[in-house]
Amino acid sequence: MRALTWKGKHEIALKHVHDPQILNPSDAIVKVTTTAICGSDLHLYNGYIPTMRKGDIMGHETMGEVVEVGSMVQNIKVGDKIVIPFDIGCGGCLHCHDEEYSACDNSNPNFMIPEKLYGSSGAGIFGYSHMYGGYAGGQAEFIRVPYVDTNSLVIPPGIDDEKVLFLSDIFPTGYMAALNCDIKPGDTVAVWGCGPVGLMSIKSAFLLGAERVIAIDHFPARLKLAADCGAEAINFENEDEMLEKIKYLTGGRGPDSCIDAVGMEAHGHTVLNTIDTVKQKIKLTTDRPDALRYAIQSCRKGGNISVPGVYGGVLDKFPFGAAFAKALTFKMGQTHTQKYMPELLDLVLEEKIDPSFVISHRLRLEDGPEAYNQFNVNKDEFIKVIMKLQ
Amino acid sequence: MTFHLENQYRGESFKAPPITVPDKEIGHYHSANILKSPQFVYEFLQNPENLKAALKNLPEDIENYLDLELIRANASDADEYDVTWENVEDNPISGAITFHCQRAPENRGTILLAQASFSNFSSSDDDPSELIRFFIKRLKALMETGVIATTQGQPSGREELKITH
Numbered sequence: 001m002r003a004l005t006w007k008g009k010h011e012i013a014l015k016h017v018h019d020p021q022i023l024n025p026s027d028a029i030v031k032v033t034t035t036a037i038c039g040s041d042l043h044l045y046n047g048y049i050p051t052m053r054k055g056d057i058m059g060h061e062t063m064g065e066v067v068e069v070g071s072m073v074q075n076i077k078v079g080d081k082i083v084i085p086f087d088i089g090c091g092g093c094l095h096c097h098d099e100e101y102s103a104c105d106n107s108n109p110n111f112m113i114p115e116k117l118y119g120s121s122g123a124g125i126f127g128y129s130h131m132y133g134g135y136a137g138g139q140a141e142f143i144r145v146p147y148v149d150t151n152s153l154v155i156p157p158g159i160d161d162e163k164v165l166f167l168s169d170i171f172p173t174g175y176m177a178a179l180n181c182d183i184k185p186g187d188t189v190a191v192w193g194c195g196p197v198g199l200m201s202i203k204s205a206f207l208l209g210a211e212r213v214i215a216i217d218h219f220p221a222r223l224k225l226a227a228d229c230g231a232e233a234i235n236f237e238n239e240d241e242m243l244e245k246i247k248y249l250t251g252g253r254g255p256d257s258c259i260d261a262v263g264m265e266a267h268g269h270t271v272l273n274t275i276d277t278v279k280q281k282i283k284l285t286t287d288r289p290d291a292l293r294y295a296i297q298s299c300r301k302g303g304n305i306s307v308p309g310v311y312g313g314v315l316d317k318f319p320f321g322a323a324f325a326k327a328l329t330f331k332m333g334q335t336h337t338q339k340y341m342p343e344l345l346d347l348v349l350e351e352k353i354d355p356s357f358v359i360s361h362r363l364r365l366e367d368g369p370e371a372y373n374q375f376n377v378n379k380d381e382f383i384k385v386i387m388k389l390q
Numbered sequence: 391m392t393f394h395l396e397n398q399y400r401g402e403s404f405k406a407p408p409i410t411v412p413d414k415e416i417g418h419y420h421s422a423n424i425l426k427s428p429q430f431v432y433e434f435l436q437n438p439e440n441l442k443a444a445l446k447n448l449p450e451d452i453e454n455y456l457d458l459e460l461i462r463a464n465a466s467d468a469d470e471y472d473v474t475w476e477n478v479e480d481n482p483i484s485g486a487i488t489f490h491c492q493r494a495p496e497n498r499g500t501i502l503l504a505q506a507s508f509s510n511f512s513s514s515d516d517d518p519s520e521l522i523r524f525f526i527k528r529l530k531a532l533m534e535t536g537v538i539a540t541t542q543g544q545p546s547g548r549e550e551l552k553i554t555h
Contacts, residue, residue: 005547017545024537055547072536092534094425094498105423106531109539112520124539136544144544147535 003057003140004368009047010376012058012369020136020144025070028148030082034161035138036061036386037368037375038086038169039195040263040310044129045372048264048286049312051113051130058368060086060126061168062138063161064389066148075149081159082152084138084145085337086169088124091150102334107146108133122334139368141389153341156349162356163348165386166200171355172340173308174200174261175207180306180331181257183208190214190246190255190298191231192291194222196358196384197308198261202229203353205259214249216242216294218267219380225358236268246298256303258295263309266290272317279316286313296323307332358384365389417485417507418519422530425499428491432471434533435489436463441475444528444538448521457481462488469493477508484509487522502526 001020007013020029038061043049063083066076076082088108089101096104104123108114111121113131124146127137136144145151155164174197181189189205191198194217202213206229215226215233223233232249236242247254264287266273276288295305296319305328323330347353360383363371368387375382424431434440441458458475465471469492476486485508494501506522531538 001545003545003547007547013547015547017547018549020545021543023540023543026535026537053546053548055549057546088539090531090535090539092425092536093530094423097425106527106535107539109541111527112524133539134541136541136546140545146539147537 001141002365003136004059004365004372005054006044006052006056006058007054010045010373012045012372014366014368015055017057017140020142022068022070023144024146025072026147026149027070028066028073028076028145028152029068030062030064030084030143030145031067032062032064032138032141032143033081033390034063034165034386034388035059035140035365036165036168036384037139037371039197040128041372042376043264043310043312045376046265048280049129049131051110051134053130053134056127056129056134057136057140058127059137059139060128061165061170062126062143063155063165063168064138064143066152067142069148073148076152076154080152081155081157082145082148083155083164083167083341084126084143085151085153085167085172085341086125086128087122087334087337088126088133088135088146089150089338090147096150099336099339101150101336101338103336110134125334139365139387141365150338153338153345155345159349160356161388162359162386163354164345166196166355166358167337167341167344167348169335169337170196170200170358170384171204171344172337173197173335174202175204175340175344176335177201177259177261177306177308178204178208178210181205181208181210181259181304182329183210183257185209186211187256188212188214188250189257189259190216190295191226191259191261192216192295193261193263193309194219194226194233195261195379198222198259199225199229199358200355201259201261201308202226202231203355206230207347207353214246214255216246216291221380222383225383228357243294243297250300254298254300254303256300257306258299258303259306260292260295260309262291263307264288264311266292276316285316287311287315289315289318293317293319296326296328299326299328301326303328305330305332308335359386361385363387417505418522419503419505420519420523420526421501421503422526423494423499424502424530424533426533428469428471428493428500431489431491431500431502431533432463432465432473435473435491435529436460440529440532444525444532447542448524448528455481455483458487461486502530
């Protein structure tokens with residue numbers, strides 16, 4: 001089969017590789033129909049996530065048709081069209097039982113790496129480094145899905161892939177980010193980053209009853225999409241005193257909740273972000289957390305900080321004193337995707353939301369290497385790339 | 391494998407007994423929370439096929455160095471269980487691994503406490519404690535899911551595949 005593979009920093013290659021096979025009796029093999037490049041794939045592309053190996057197959061936003069199932073599989077059958085969550089739950093541990101799938105105990109065969117780095121290991125993730133299990137990803141013609149009974153959402157016939165593909169990651173991720181804000185009537189939510197996850201967070205915040213959403217970014221096309229979603233858009237590059245502006249817009253209090261949908265590669269020209277950028281380049285720090293700093297500084301007293309953006313290591317100049325003084329609540333983490341997929345599918349089927357509004361480019365798998373490059377350097381135009389295989 | 395999976399076990403509300411850390415001299419010790427009943431874990435650990443399955447493909451071919459025989463299986467009235475496996479006498483590695491199973495706090499399944507003491511357990515630089523931890527994690531995975539997560543045998547771009555047209 002053909003697959004997009006990681007060759008090194010800023011290098012993705014289309015290669016012919018062996019087809020996947022059933023390795024455990026709870027596996028399934030899926031013929032991929034549509035896959036996407038996620039913003040968090042760029043952390044791999046830019047070399048900021050450790051434990052990638054040359055030749056790793058990329059991709060964690062995938063759907064397709066089941067072509068083979070193992071002998072233990074009970075709920076999924078050949079011919080089913082499924083969306084595959086990006087994180088892999090075993091379905092049998094305490095965390096999966098409590099619907100904390102991204103904290104699964106059993107799905108990461110390389111659990112020793114995150115145990116050393118983080119104290120314990122979360123779930124394996126498709127195509128997201130050996131620290132997260134080293135699973136082959138879905139930017140390929142076929143993918144093996146472990147524990148497929150847990151890691152699949154069957155899609156009714158006749159539904160366009162584009163409407164449901166993002167149930168694999170960005171829609172549940174934006175939704176969980178908004179849920180983590182504990183939104184109450186009248187609330188204002190501020191969202192840093194108007195990429196696909198930020199846009200899904202904006203949509204979800206309104207779905208969950210937010211009165212207002214303030215969206216912060218510096219790419220005009222992304223800010224326009226945020227405004228189209230109903231948010232009040234702020235281009236931080238045009239604002240000398242962004243914190244003051246956000247405070248003014250919220251009656252002097254600050255947003256009730258702040259979502260950091262940026263993560264470890266924040267942009268901007270603040271002194272701290274400039275220092276972060278230099279230190280990150282020479283590997284003296286792992287993350288550029290400037291969006292998170294702003295979120296903490298902006299948030300109202302007693303408010304919520306929700307972090308769907310990916311972080312990898314230890315954060316410099318993290319204003320924990322401000323968080324403590326303002327009694328902020330933090331919620332974060334990889335999404336428990338499987339928990340939210342069914343209810344979000346219902347919203348799509350009821351036409352309450354069409355997540356395909358984020359798609360900017362519909363390409364082929366062979367366009368993948370250049371699509372990664374463009375997605376990385378031309379974020380204003382390349383907002384969301386999907387690749388169709390049929 | 392001869393075991394069969396039971397439904398996920400949450401049991402009823404329960405205040406668990408305290409856990410004390412063993413003396414360092416005892417060897418290596420690890421614990422795991424298993425979402426199965428103590429009785430299930432107890433029966434599972436007495437089956438040599440299950441232990442073999444957990445040892446398979448461990449680093450340094452541990453399976454080749456261990457030839458375990460069951461020497462003790464004990465159930466108490468307090469829903470606590472002990473299982474001890476010992477390497478056979480003529481094996482160059484001597485030692486034993488003891489499992490203690492007790493109900494987890496509230497309704498969270500079973501706490502499995504494992505203590506192992508082996509001489510010459512590893513001929514390489516591998517940390518025997520890490521290998522025991524691998525073993526316990528694999529036993530937990532087998533009990534909770536029936537399989538051990540793996541990526542061995544999956545495709546990657548590291549293989550050169552010749553395409554003929």
